[in-house]
Amino acid sequence: MKRIVSAIVVAGLAACQAPGPITIPGITRAPQSAEDALDAYYRTLPEEFYPTAPAGLPLPSKDSVLSRVLVGSCHDEEEAGPSDTLQRIAAEDADLFLMIGDNVYGDKDGMSYATNQAELDELRESFADLAARSDFQAVRASHPMMVAWDDHDYGANDAGREFPFRRLAERVHERFWGIENMDVGAWPGTYYARSFGPEGQRTQIIMLDTRFFRSPLTATDEYGVTGKERYIQSSDPNQDMLGNDQWTWLENQLQKPADLRLIVSSIQVLPTDGHGWESWSRLPAEQQRLYSLISETGANGVVFVSGDRHASFLYRSETALPYPAYELTASSLNVSFQDTTDEMDSAQVGEGFSQDNYGAIGIDWAAGSVDLEIKNAAGETVRQTTAQFR
Template identity: 65%
Template sequence: MKVQALVAVGALSLASCATQDGGSVFPNLFEPAPTSAVEALNRYYEDFPESQLPKAPEGLPLPASDAVISRVLVASCNDEELESPTLARLAEEDADLFLMIGDNVYGDRDGRNYAINDVELTELRESFSDLKDRPEFQAVRAKFPMMVAWDDHDMGQNDGGKDFPFKALAERVHETFWGLTDEDVGQWPGTYYARAFGPEGKRVQVIVLDTRFFRSELTPTDEYGAVGKERYMPPPAGAYQDMLGSAQWTWLQNQLQAPADIRLVVSSIQVMPTTHGWEAWSTMPEERQRLFDMIKKTGADGVVFLSGDRHTGFIYEERGVLPYAANELTASSLNVSFATETSERDTRQIGAGFPPENYGAVEIDWDAKKISLVLKDTNGQTARRNDIAFSEIGVD
């Protein structure tokens, strides 16, 4: 039975409940009764007490809009219940910005978020509370300005998408923790946002996508565990699926038309590879092509994709899908490594995948007119690297 059905009766019953602070869930007695479980939940979540939502230690402000950005750190997949020497090592780096791009906590490990009796996402909130107390995390908050994306485990449902019934509260947890409630992203459904830094000729735009809140249900594999079909596969011909939702697609089109020289497009799941059956844009080929076509149509030069999720680091490069070489850096994971080697090989890969704990760096040399995508191991040593001339990604 789907989660939505499981929670329907309990969610509607919230109409007569009280919040933890003793306030009425629906304080306006003349407001019409909710017509669905989702509406009931969302009304309840609007009044969920902020005092019950954990907040990260206060971080540094983002760089000024005219600040030149030359080094950006990237990381994902951090289990807040475990020590993270790799995150501690990352905190010793020098950088202008740190992007924490998904599975920043694992808030669904106990499975309670699938149950009707955890509509308040107890485990997820506990996970963020644990993260804020981690000394490694406190070190990076004190060291770097940060931008963040979420993925399934910090939304609260493994491989979850738009049908996750508790996503409205999960969004509040995310935006409250990261101090985004009063930002533009806090004013619309979903967690996508963008910022730009630097003057004309040295402008870096960071576009953080939300590949969860609006994403359609994935197509299950017909051969579980088979190489290339591990969990999911593309849908049958003619099936409709959506990765970003109409509002976010429109927003992205506008962002791609904004002036920028280098555009770091953050997707919590991988964009370019097509040879595996784990979550990725390749499970929705038409949406993947829609992304490439939008970049072409808007004339957006300098796009580089950044992703996480895979518990293995990868660097990719491919020609032909964009007007210039398409490049992607997958940095994963900080402290949830499952192997030391991988046989996975995509024709787009630059070198072998790197499964040990890792983080990434985007190094921009404005004088030499090149950008480097770097994977670093837990000791801060370079494990993989791809140096790219600006001219290869359409930048003068």
């Protein structure tokens, strides 16, 4: 099988230089790129090639009024023993659980980041390991779930559209979570949205894909310096976060009626000056494009939700949107790197929390507000703020 993949890669590269049909075992076509050639092969893979999650609960009905949503990101499936955080989430009372990226660490062996090969063996093994964990099975049995991916369950650290095996990564993601036959399975990328509740109590949840279409980031000129740790702001006029189709789709979603909108981005949206890791601020024209689109569509009630950072934060911006904009960053479930963090962004509300944690969003329809909470592994609220959405 590896020889077939190698032949496809070589054939695809050749196809970029010499148009015309080529022959690959079982496939005769004229691919325009190595990625196209690989995709033809990927379409021949049997269903048993893909790991699948334990059966989960159906999403709430369209008329269901949501009152509590849980959020988590950054989960290492190789950690020994059940996760206190996942076990606590399974025991919580909630309408929905959003698992919003780095749901597995499928691009590393131990703690040494590797380069995935064309069949994404390590990524698929990581998802199979996640499916076998009792703590994850408990969560699946307790809460309906919506999901997004980030770099480590996409297949390569900090990767964007340049990742050569992204089309297989998408298939692995969609088949594992059982969404391949839904609308999200009909287009490139993993973005989708769902709405719950009647007029006056309607929550729209928009799951963005900040990987599949994203243009490269600009490497720092002062590695490790605060605010420039890994990346600096791009000045590329062609920078892109979501890709044309997803941007158009998002515009349409923002015009749909909703009272509260949770816009889920695997990477942070509001922070601008507190760090130099991945975030929308590293593509500043795209960050402003997002704010402008929300403003121009008249989309009310937006609250941003993000992960990725191995620490949790709360943010409030008075300038991003026509009304105060809030963000809850919930990270990580079991991949804490330090006990405390002194990071501080100009939009940040209070101190961050860097031990294992998850987020909770409590919706008070009578007051028109949401409580944004960071909860530790024991379920205790350690950070909290309240956002008005009407």
